[in-house]
Amino acid sequence: MGHSHAVPVSDHTYHEIEYQAVVTAIADHVGLGDCEVDERQMPRYVTATTEDGINIYLIVSPSDYRGTVNTICMETLITDTPTLLITPEDTVGDLLEIQSLFAGGHLIYTIPFTMLTEDDLITHHLAAIQSIEKLESDLTANRHSEETTPLITRLRSNPRYILTELNEMKLLRLNNEIASGKGTRLEKVAEAAFSHLFPTYPDAGGEDDVGEILPDTLFRISGIVPPKEYDTILGVVDTKSGATGNFGSEKTTGKHDVYLRRARRESVPADWIAHTFVVLGFDGQKEIDFHDDMYEAYDEYDGYLLILTADALGTILAAYLSFVVSNDLRLMQSDFRKAIYPLFHKPMFNSSPLSDITREVGRNEEEYDSEYKKRPELLIVTREVVLAQLERCLDMDGDIERILEGYYQPELFPPA
Structure with missing residues (x-):
């Protein structure tokens, strides 16, 4: 004799979802305007671009959730576009962990589908992302040529990519992936690196000003306290993208002397002018001549x-971008610039052990070391010199650290 029981119809009822309607309703709900939905990535996700210039990704039913989020993060990084990412999961913790691996993660605002009712919160955060992105895009368009804009966009969206470029530039040159005579790439990368460390005048010279006797960029170190101990430095920068610095073929009269004379003629306030070269390597000992x-x-x-050297500049920037290292340096020095100042200031460099560190030249090392040390106006900063300076600073007792430590000390006379 058979058995029977009632089955809820809802358990076996399936509805076909109109994703155009769903995503359009979401966009309208959070004030993003009209959009066109692309379902080609189903069943992983659907995407849409709104008239406000924000991408919407709605994760549907991917077989590989982590791989799908990786793809979305990569697409966001490539397009450099603010993104609203909607997940069917109830929490976003795992998704944020994946996002943290991508430089473009800051462009993505992630929210569970069940939290779409928080429209004011969503609108606020998307507006903040969009505002800073528009500001950066406008400045890039105004200050950089169309040719260099793609590189600048990558550098600004991912500051650590600057380190990749500085570390790999020589290999790209040796592998003929950068055409001979094309120095714009290193110019822009070095400019981006300096701009994180000091005020920098962007896109001032270099290959953008053919026919003009102008350096590639300028930076200025000033305002370090106490001012009596820290001179103002104007950095006049020339980048050398060849495999070696080619100092033997550099024109001094009528070019590099003009750089220095122009700085004084224009009355740029500075105690010192650091005639700065960023190089990928050296050609023998030509820098002495x-x-x-x-x-x-x-x-x-x-x-x-x-x-x-490019790797020295990369090491300085890596320390700056590392919150662990830069915070420790600030605890010791109160200002990150104090920690690296001796690398750029002639008197401090020469009065420190840094001046005893010489680069390896192969043959005639002792003769080269002797000639180098006879020239206090020549400062060669390699990765080894930078690391030595950072280690010196981290070994010091820090005033700021002591001040902050005092906050956590138990009160001797607690209030009644």
Whole structure:
């Protein structure tokens, strides 16, 4: 004899979802305007671009949830577009962990489908993301050429990508992936690196000003307290994207002396002019001869020759971008710029152990070391020099650290 029981119809009822209607309703609900839905990635997700320039991703039923989120983050990074990511999960913790692996993660606002009722919160956060993105895009368009804009966009959306470029630039050159005579790439990367550290005048010279006698960029170090101990430095930067610095072929008269003279002629307020080169490598010991050819100009204009290797600049920026390292340095020095100041300031460099660190030249090392140390107007900053300076600072006792430690000390006389 058979058995029978009632089955709820709802358990076996399936509805076909009209994603155009769903996503349009979401966009309208949070004030993003009309949109066109693309369902080609179903059943993983559907996407839409609103008239306000924000992408919407609605995760549907992916077989690989993590892989789907990776794809969405990559697409956001490539398009550099503010994004609303809607997940069917009740929580977003795991999704945020995935986002943290991507530089473009800051462009994504993630929310569970069940939280779409919080429309004011969503609108507020999307507006904040969109505002800063528009500000950066407008500045990029105004200050950089169309040719360099894609590179600048990558650098600003992912500051750590600057480190990748600085570390890989020499390999790209040796592998002929950067055409001979094309130095714009290193110019822009170095400019981006300096702009994180100091006020920098962007897109001032270099290959953008063919025919003009202008350096690639300028940076200024000032305002470090106490001012009597920290001179103002104007950095006049020339980048050398060849595999070596090619100092043997650099024109001193009529070019580099003009850089220094122009700085003084225009009355740019600075105690020192750091005639700065960013290089991928060296050609023998030619920087010694270049320094000697420029010596009179350095003497006249209070200048000196500062040569930064690309990996040295990358190491400085890596320390700055690491909140662990930069915070420790601020605890010791109160200002990150104090920690790196001796790398850029001739008197401090020469009065410290940094001046005893010389680069490896192979043959005639002792002779080279001797000649280098005879020239106080020549500062060569390699990765080893940067690391030595950072280690010196981290070994110091910090005033700020002591002040903050005091906050956590038990009260001797607690209030009654």
